Amino acid sequence: MAQSASPLPNNSEDQQKIRLLIVDDIPETRENLRKLLFFEPDIDVVGAATSGEEGIQMAIELQPDIVLMDINMPGIDGITASERITQEVPMCQIIMMSVQGEADYLRRSMLAGAREFLIKPFSSDELVRSIRRVYQLGLQRRQAMPVAVPGAAGAVKAEELETAGKIVAVFSPKGGVGCSVLAVNLAIALQQNAAIKVAVVDTSLQFGDVGVLLNLYASRTIADLASLADELDNELISDIFLPHSSGVKALLAPPRPEVADTVSPPLVAEVLNRVRKMYDIVVVDTGSVLDDVVLNVLDLSDKIIVVTTPEIPAIKNVKLFFEVTEQLEYDRSRIMFVLNKTDRRINIRAEDIEANLKYRIEAQLPYDERTVTMSVNQGIPYVLSSKNSVLAQATVALGKQLLKSFEESEE
Incomplete structure (x- = not known):
């Protein structure tokens, strides 16, 4: 079962689910990803985009925690879309998907802002584990963002x-x-x-x-x-x-x-x-x-x-x-x-x-x-x-x- 992929977070009544956006131009892939994640209680698929252009727009509108992005798409590809999303929605984390496992794809994806790189086909365990791991990294990043207090930054640096x-x-x-x-x-x-x-x-x-x-x-x-x-x-x-x-x-x-x-x-x-x-x-x-x-x-x-x-x-x-x-x-x-x-x-x-x-x-x-x-x-x-x-x-x-x-x- 996919639930055993990695430990679930300690969910409470007020804890938000991981809000995930799928971006892939192949309908079967989008549907399969939805099915793989349907039974995960801590993951909520908030949308599915059919192109890089639509993915950018939906990311801005929906503000997901994670975007599951295909790298090879007509028009704006996954790398370009990731760069735009990273600029427009900086708190959003990106997981790149590709049938290509070459080093150049991986390097370009990471430079574009992707936090994880999954090579198709991948198992439900691999997918869920990656989503939870990347979400935790993003959560730590958001919690670490300092609150702007006048004069505070200089004091910290001196210390x-x-x-x-x-x-x-x-x-x-x-x-x-x-x-x-x-x-x-x-x-x-x-x-x-x-x-x-x-x-x-x-x-x-x-x-x-x-x-x-x-x-x-x-x-x-x-x-x-x-x-x-x-x-x-x-x-x-x-x-x-x-x-x-x-x-x-x-x-x-x-x-x-x-x-x-x-x-x-x-x-x-x-x-x-x-x-x-x-x-x-x-x-x-x-x-x-x-x-x-x-x-x-x-x-x-x-x-x-x-x-x-x-x-x-x-x-x-x-x-x-x-x-x-x-x-x-x-x-x-x-x-x-x-x-x-x-x-x-x-x-x-x-x-x-x-x-x-x-x-x-x-x-x-x-x-x-x-x-x-x-x-x-x-x-x-x-x-x-x-x-x-x-x-x-x-x-x-x-x-x-x-x-x-x-x-x-x-x-």
Whole structure:
């Protein structure tokens, strides 16, 4: 039954139903969608438009919560209609439907303001789940809209500036050295050992792993903010974060690689600037390519944890990266050089790496394949599942060293 697609909201006598408008040029599709939604007690189909033009007009007149929009229609197509509806009815959320699943369709839909993209044919469960999810996002957005009070905005900004936290980027120019695992475990170590508010943000937009490592379902991601770039506020951003049982909050990367294009470098920068005012420490996992997103993250970071392993390709890439940091005039005090997966059986010593790169290694994390593999496969960070392991203790020590460096810089 479609009712089992997702939990129903706690309906009360005065709670409004989800008001939904269908826009599709095929009569059979409109009728099938009505039938799929007929038995959903919290969804009310308030209208059905036969074209993009009619959809725009009905959206303005009916002010629905959600528009279920077909992408391929004669005349004004779904993407153009979505852009118009987003402008005319900004509180309306759009779910795009298409038989085409290509990345370009998805990217254009998200940029036009769509919050969800359904590929036909879809099940009633998928449809109802998407409607309820998108409605909740829209509801949170409406609740987060500030009430205009003269002089209030300036006061809030001043207060936020006084409580700005620190951004810590975890980066390596070589993939596979353990940045994501370290970022997640470092964030939890900081949260649990230092009575501070900690967030972890995944800016590896195409293939981010933070959600998997924390065993979090990507019901909300940074891509949800793409269509709201012009009206971001702290409460809206906060609603996109997912809570983890450790107390850490996570902002996940998009669920699919093709959605990454909807998240622009300026959006990432603005989100981080706002998030740092909401948390004491923001740990940012990055990709290994120096693109505009990563460079924005590094520019904003108070500390850059540069990770390498005792392997020639990783060391070579780090050396090249350090040359880039010199050209960018990054202060050396902002960089914390970490050697991961240290192993006495490997004949490349930390001292040799320091001598070659002219950078002091400030922390070493031991190679512990069994602990890390179990942690990754179970979705339980090793600082929680294997607290007494040498690796977990070394990660906690790294967190303490990081906090100490911030304290010293403020003295």
